[in-house]
Amino acid sequence: MKYTQGLYPIISKKSIAAEIYDMTIRCPHIAGAAVCGQFVNIKADGFMLRRPISICGIDKEKGTLRIVFEVRGKGTKALSQLSEGQLIDIVAPLGGRGFTLLEKDKKAVIIGGGIGNPPMLPIAEHYGKNAVVISGFRNASAVILQKDFAASGAEVILCTDDGSAGRKGFVTDALAEVLQREKPDIIYACGPSVMLKRIILQAKEAGVKCEVSLEERMGCGVGGCLVCACRTIRDGEEYYAHVCKDGPVFDAEEVLFDD
Incomplete structure (x- = not known):
């Protein structure tokens, strides 16, 4: 499992439901390596343990990842308070096994x-x-x-x-x-x-x-x-x-x- 740790800019962030947030992060190297079903591990300031969040979107051409997460505690609450333009500390892509995608014409x-x-x-x-x-x-x-x-x-x-x-x-x-x-x-x-x-x-x-x-x-x-x-x-x-x-x-x- 190959992964990268670094600080990456948040290029968009919005609330999409009660205590649920949608973020897009520019991280070309990670986006280029990520596959469907993997996740990121994010560091929230003031907390030792990172928060694992599933990858909701991968745009390899733009070099971005999209994540959608719910506030479930103080750590994810801190993440929800980050804004566009700020840097976010992530380790990704994580998960040794993602989803198996069949041919597109399969049901x-x-x-x-x-x-x-x-x-x-x-x-x-x-x-x-x-x-x-x-x-x-x-x-x-x-x-x-x-x-x-x-x-x-x-x-x-x-x-x-x-x-x-x-x-x-x-x-x-x-x-x-x-x-x-x-x-x-x-x-x-x-x-x-x-x-x-x-x-x-x-x-x-x-x-x-x-x-x-x-x-x-x-x-x-x-x-x-x-x-x-x-x-x-x-x-x-x-x-x-x-x-x-x-x-x-x-x-x-x-x-x-x-x-």
Whole structure:
């Protein structure tokens, strides 16, 4: 895993929902090396541990990365207070394994839950009209990136727990309906573990390849601290992989969830 640490300028920053921020960072070397599904580890002033944030967009020609993150504590609150023109300290691109992108004419179902939606945008942009994007949120105030997903050309299905935007229900309900009408070549998902667990079962029952991006607390982000261990299985044997180094993307059949 090759990565770079440095200070890079924020060229745009805006709030896109309650406590959710969208930043674009100019970092040509990192953007040139990044792949879909990787993440950055950002240092917030006054905090020892960096904050891992998924990559929402990669523009290799412009040399930029886009990140979308939610304020979940004092560290991300400090990051949200940075402004355009300021420098941000990042280590990237991180993640030994990103998403596997098939040929653009293949059929894909792309599923994001809450803040698990941002890393799914580059996948939608890859498949375009051959993708179905299912996004799930708590309520209308938490909805993000729907115009971006629609701009990719994908079919977009919005779900909210309370029905205040889109359709009422869970992403797994929408996935069941999609799988009834067609069999895609691959399913991608990122979000809460309870959501991923159900999606993996649905994909297995439908006989569809599935990849999931796991979210775990991290320290170093490069495999040194061993904080982000997750249970996986390979060749019939259970072992602990590390989300930062061995993932964050895993084949669905490799992932084990604690009951």
